[in-house]
Every structure is written in C-alpha cells, then in structure tokens.
Amino acid sequence: MKHFSLSLCIADLMILLYTNTNQEHDFLANKYEDYIVTDSQEKTAVVSIACGFEHREKEIPSFVFKESVIERFGLFSEFFRKILMGVLNTHDGALLHASSIVYKNQGFIFIGHEGAGKTTIRKLLNNYVSLGDDTAIIRIRGEKTYLYGSPLYQRTKRSYPNKRVLICGIFSLKQAKYALINDLDLNQQVKALSSNVFLSGLKEFNNENRKLSLTLFTLGQQQLVHNLSFAKTSPVSKVLKIFAQKPWQKKSIKNLLVQASTVFVQELQDHVVWSKGVADRDFLTQCLIINEHSWIFEFGSQRILKVIADKIIGNQEEAYHHSLVFKKIKQFKEIKVLPTIVVVRKENNFVIIDGNHRALAWYLHNKNNLTGEILVLVGDLKNNFKENSKIFAYL
Template identity: 25%
Template sequence: MKVIQTKIGDHIIHIITEFEKPNKILHNFQTNTEAIQQPDLIIKIKNGYGIPFQDYEVTITKKQNKIIYTRADYLVEVDSEYKTATISVYNDFALKHALTNLYSSFIVHHNWGLLIHSSCVLENGKAHLFSGHSGAGKSTAAKLSFPRQLLSDEASLVKITPNQVTVFNSPFRSELEAEPFEGNVELASIQILFQAIQNKRVKLEKSDALLHLMDKVFFWPKSQEEVKTIMKLMTQLVKQVPVYELHFQKNNTFWELIS
C-alpha cells in the first residue's frame, strides 16, 4: 500500500492506494510536504473492479450512512459527511473519472465551489477559463496560450464565495502538464469557445451565461439539495465573473481580445 498526502484547493486529502508502481493519474496529485495534517478527506483506492468502460452513466444509491456511485468500470463508496471514501476501479481511465466525480461531489457538499469542464490559463496574475461543448477547442486554446501558465486543461477547480471567485491548480488533467502552482488567483473571465475563421468576443447576459455553463459542471448530482447548491454557486459565479462567447482562429491571436 502507498500513502499520498496531497492538497487540492484548500483541502488536505490522504490517498491510500494499492497501486505500488508509478501511476499516471496519481502522478498529477502533488505531494504535500508540510507536516502531517488532519485530512479533510481520506480516499482508499482498490484495483480489480468491474469491466472496461461502457458509458458515462453513473448510478447513485444511498444505504444507511453511505452514498454509492456505480459505473461499469468503477465503484465509489463515501460516507454521508464526505470524510472517508473507497474507490474500486478497473483501470487508470476509471480511476481518473472516479476521483474527478468524487472530488466534485465533495466540494459541492461543502458548498465550496465547482469543477468545471474547461481549460484555464494565467495572464498577468489573473485566470481566464475556456469552456465549451466537446471538441470546441478547450485543449487547443490551452496549447495556443503557451508560454502562459496553465492551471488546467480539462477540469478547472473554481472556488466560489459571495465576494470572490478564484481558481486553483487542478490535478484533474487530460494530456497537458504544467509547472506546479501554489495558491489561487482571481478568475477574470470565462470564454465559451467556438472555432471560427475570424476572432470575435461577445459578452453574454448573466442568464445566457448560466445556461451555457449548466452542462459544463462535472458530475451533476441527483438529489434536489445538491442541485440547489450547484445552482446557487453557478449564480454567484456569473454575477461576479463576465462570460463571453469567443469565436477564435486556431492561433494565439484571440488573446488580443482578452488581454
């Protein structure tokens, strides 16, 4: 068994894993070298569960004091207070999705923030988020933004309070790695991406922005209370952060519209 103490956002996470060899997914979770602290969440990871990926459908059930998330290739069991969880997986792909969905549910449970399907880049000390439907160009925009600091290429970690919206470095990555980044930075803008032959940036009304972002949150919970929490967080988000449609060429000139 291997123990990893990591910090994601503001949260200390202890991961106890059966993966003894270096693991591509867990490699992204930076080791916290500070003195051992009381964890906010303890995750035990087991191998050898289920069958290869079938689809993204997740079944959620509640038994006594546990919440159980089941997909063909993974099983997540977490206590109702989101203090301890066990993840059983078929392979690395399943582990990546299980960890993403667990942490997304964890931060919603604590009314802390959202994991948003997007890439995120730093410019002059502020963060700019790029979202859109599958294939819209989130990873492309991230690649074209080099040498700007990359905070995420798939799942942006956004903390939302009534007075401030900030972004942390995200370990929930797809293909692009970046230098470690400590702390959090103000989220200055959100771009909904559309590939085009000409660059154009149009600010959205808050109601339209909310509609565009509704399906970009990782793992939409099924309970009414969790849905209310997500809607509250998203409403706070669009009130504080301007959201734009960004029609962009596949080169870095779109940054002229953002900077």
C-alpha cells in the same frame, strides 16, 4: 493491519488517501506530488478514499477503490475525478469542461461544446502556463473566485501545478471570422456554465444539484462569463490582454452611451440590449456603414466597411466623409488610444451607428500592421423591436 495515508490539498480542500502497502503509497505520492500536504498544515478533511481495503471515516463521505491503484491507475483516476466533482460541487466550487491559461497571475478559462475550439485556443495560447487542458477547477472563496491547478490526469496524461490564481474571465467559445469578446447577461452566463459542468451523481454528496446551482448563479452575478468569438488566425492573446485591463473593465455601459450620444443611439436605447466588447481588426470587415443619406450620396449603395475603406484610399477626393476619415487617421498617428465604436448586430453583420469615421480610419491606419484591436459597444435587438420602425431603415 498497518495502512499508509496520504493527504492531498486540492482547491484548498483536504482529501485523504489510504493504501494497503508502502509501494502503493509511494506510487500515489509520485503521481500527486505537488498536492501533498504534511500533518503540520492543519486542514479538515472533506472526503476519504481507501485503496484496496475497506475503511470508512465517521464524519465525512468515504469511498473504497477495490482494485490495485498501480495496475489500474487509469480506472482510479476516473474514480477520483468523480469524487472530486462531488467535493467541489458541495463546497462552492465546480469542475468545468474547459481549458485554461494564466497571464499576469490571472486565470482565463475557456468553455464550450466539443468542436467549439478549446483545443485551437490552447494552441493559439501555448506560450502561457496552463492549469488544465480538459478540465478547470474553480472555487468561490469569500467574494472572489479562483482557478486552481488540477491533479486530474487529462489529455496530456499529466498532473498540473498546484497553483491558485484569481479568475479574470470565463469565456464561452464560438468560432467566427473575427475575434470579439463581449459581455453576457446573467441568464446567458448561467446557461453557458450549466452546459459545461460535471455532476458526480454520488449519493454521498447531499444537495449536490442545489449547491452547484447556487454556485453558478453567484458566478453569473460576479459577471465572470463572456462570449469569445474567434478565428484560427485571430490575435486572441492581444484581445484578451486588452480585455484584462482594469480601465476598460471599469467603464460602464451607461457612460459609454452618453459619450456616443448620436440620434441613432438615443432612438435605439429602449430596443437594444448592450454589451461591452473588445474586437480585432478583422471584426471591422464584418461591419456595415450606417444606411444614411450622406453616406449613400458619397458611396452609393455600398455599405461594407472594407470596400468603402478601399474606395477612400483609391480616390482621395475632398468629399465630406473622405475628409473626416483622413482627419481621424492623422489623429490616430498622434494619439495612441484605442477608439470605441457602437454597433448593432443585424443577422451576420454589425451596423455601426456611432463611430463610422473612427472605424474606417482605424481600419486604414492599421492596414499594414498586425494590430488593430478596437473597443466596441455591441447592441442586440430585443424581440419587441419592429422592423417597420423608422430607425430600422438606418440598419
């Protein structure tokens, strides 16, 4: 009996499809047109799927779809999706529950639980090419990790382009009143990924769990996963563009701490876990000025940056902090460089321990603009930090 075959290349992996009829062959060829490879493109198949009849390959996992692919394409898509999970998980890859975009030939992937904001992010970034609205195919190749186009029919009911781009970042989403991208440690990265991957559970894929765990650990070592807090009105694209700039990515936390060598930073170093970040102007509205005598003398007990900024504009006196803020504003008008501030997270706020004048000046300088992105070094207090510590009084 004559059969028809179709070779698909997904994430640089070859999958063989067999059909009973030419009609089914053409139907699948139309559905997966962008992923078809010819015999001249030599690749070794990693799995086969026979549609409507029994067919098994000797050397690779083989599956049979017993229904009509034309009449039951929705069911076939789910069947195909599960097999692809197993293929990826056993070949240095993964299928993430995520949305993705491409910017300047770099991949940006957004993960998170239901309601975290994947749909919202997609709407905020709808001007960019997408390689998947509900799932993202990733695979490690050598020392690099790539995002691939997905042939899986998702919420948009369409297959995405067969494209491969280097991953710039994977972002774990969290809704907030501001936009902030900041780094995660290795354990946090692996945990975020583990909550957003799929397992096939198919017996044909040996050691699927172990191989996937190794892949996720490698992704964490590559420091690809970051936190992205954002609001529905956040200028997410601007924050992502700054994050993607190589000069900022290459800056080490150690050098940033040396540059911010205030007594507060020095005394807190052993009690804080630091991460680099990029934030929008709204982030500054969540910041508190350091609880220090000279600030109290000039502004009383008020510490909210936004309120103090309004006071400075409303009363342009020659006081010490007023003068320094206006001096910084003048510098920002002359030099187009994003400032860096150092903050420590305290409950729902961030206390500025280095760069209070820069933060106030930047907030005021961008008051009437749609810009105001700022570089931040975020400190999270360790569990061993005691609230009765002398330095805690400044937070």
